[in-house]
Amino acid sequence: MSTEHxxxxxxxxxxxxxxxxxxxxxxxxxxxxxDRDNHTQLAIRHALYQVLGAAxxxxxxxxxDWHCEDRGDGVLLIVPAEVSKALLLGPLPVALSAELExxxxxxxxxxxxxxxxxxxxxxxxxxxxxxxxxxNLAARLLDASVLGAVLARSAGPxxxxxxxxxxxxxxxxxxxxxxxxxxxxxxxxxxxxRAPLWIRVPGHEPPxxxxxxxxxxxxxxxxxxLAVLMTFGMPLPRxxxxxxxxxxxxxxxxxxxxxxxxxxxxxxxxxPLATPVCWR
Numbered sequence: 001m002s003t004e005h006x007x008x009x010x011x012x013x014x015x016x017x018x019x020x021x022x023x024x025x026x027x028x029x030x031x032x033x034x035d036r037d038n039h040t041q042l043a044i045r046h047a048l049y050q051v052l053g054a055a056x057x058x059x060x061x062x063x064x065d066w067h068c069e070d071r072g073d074g075v076l077l078i079v080p081a082e083v084s085k086a087l088l089l090g091p092l093p094v095a096l097s098a099e100l101e102x103x104x105x106x107x108x109x110x111x112x113x114x115x116x117x118x119x120x121x122x123x124x125x126x127x128x129x130x131x132x133x134x135x136n137l138a139a140r141l142l143d144a145s146v147l148g149a150v151l152a153r154s155a156g157p158x159x160x161x162x163x164x165x166x167x168x169x170x171x172x173x174x175x176x177x178x179x180x181x182x183x184x185x186x187x188x189x190x191x192x193x194r195a196p197l198w199i200r201v202p203g204h205e206p207p208x209x210x211x212x213x214x215x216x217x218x219x220x221x222x223x224x225x226l227a228v229l230m231t232f233g234m235p236l237p238r239x240x241x242x243x244x245x246x247x248x249x250x251x252x253x254x255x256x257x258x259x260x261x262x263x264x265x266x267x268x269x270x271x272p273l274a275t276p277v278c279w280r
Contacts, residue, residue, distance in 0.1 A: 020122035024079035024088060025138040028052070029115045031151055033073035041073075043110040047103055048075070055095040059087055069129055074115075074142075078123070078130050085170045088118055090177030093160045093202035100157040113151055117142045119163040137163065137190075141197055144188035156204035164196035171198065 030044055052075065056063040067078035079088065093116060104111040119141065121134025141147075141161055151159040162171060162183075171180045179200070188197040 020124045020132065022081050022120065022122050023134075024081070024083065024085055024118065024120045025123070025134050026077040026079055026088060027071075027074065027117045027138045027142045028077075029071075029074035029142050031113045031115060031148060033112075040110055043107070044112045045073075047107065047110055047112070048114070051096060051099040051103055054099045055092055058095040058099075059091045061087060061092065067130060076130075076135070081120075085118070085120065085166065086175040086178060089160075089162065089166070089170060090175065093158060093200070097156055097158040097203040104157060113157045114159075115142055115147045115151060116158055116160045117147075117162070118160070118166055120166060137195065140190035140192075141188065141195060144190055144195075144197060146186055146188050146197070147199065150199055150201065154201045154204060156201045158202050160200045160202055162198050162200075164198070167198040 028048070030048060033041060033044065036044065052063070061083065063077060066080065066083075069076040069078075096114070096116065100112075100114060117138050119134055119138040121132065121137075123130050123132030123134050125131075141163060144161070147159050147161055167180075167183065167185075171178050171183060174180055183198040183200045186197050186199065187194045
């Protein structure tokens, strides 16, 4: 029995909240799904599983061995810890983007685009499925409005978002194919607050116009500081005047999008950032 199949057996066997498992959480969602009629929705659902299956197969990942939960307009995958996150973040998003582009070129009546979120953490299972803070956060990141805004203005059919911990532990380590410099950071509005989010448009990364690696690291540090402040209910620092801003949608898609409301982008020291960290 392979390591991955053994991990699948372990996942199936655990139905005890006293024994959580550390897994990778992968969530997909079709953009503007509810705008389609029932016939088109069914066609898109069928195509979503086809393009996911083809992309996973290209990357040598046996996704049907994992827990797969249909969510109507998307899919929740619980991936065993033994499966490398570098595979999920490197070749998979690019393969998914290519497969979806090919589908959209063939099926003009069922063209669609996908949001993809990757997070990880300890989760628990019962007879109905999986739950835990890691799944909750992944779902909230998937619903962040900035993902839809980036996707709507992008030339690519897929937008990938990862949590701060995934960026720090995997992407930032610069494993082959992960391209950390292609990600942009934001502090996204989510249910019950804000959360650091790192966004990439696989296969369609525009030049980052002067964003350097040292500055990119400062964004990660600023996002982490703000996340800690919000977690413990500490007051957020403010500036007496707004800094120069560049929207994350502009960075990723090349189109300028006005900030929402009185949103401002800054780091906790008041230094303007090349990529946005935002709050009201």
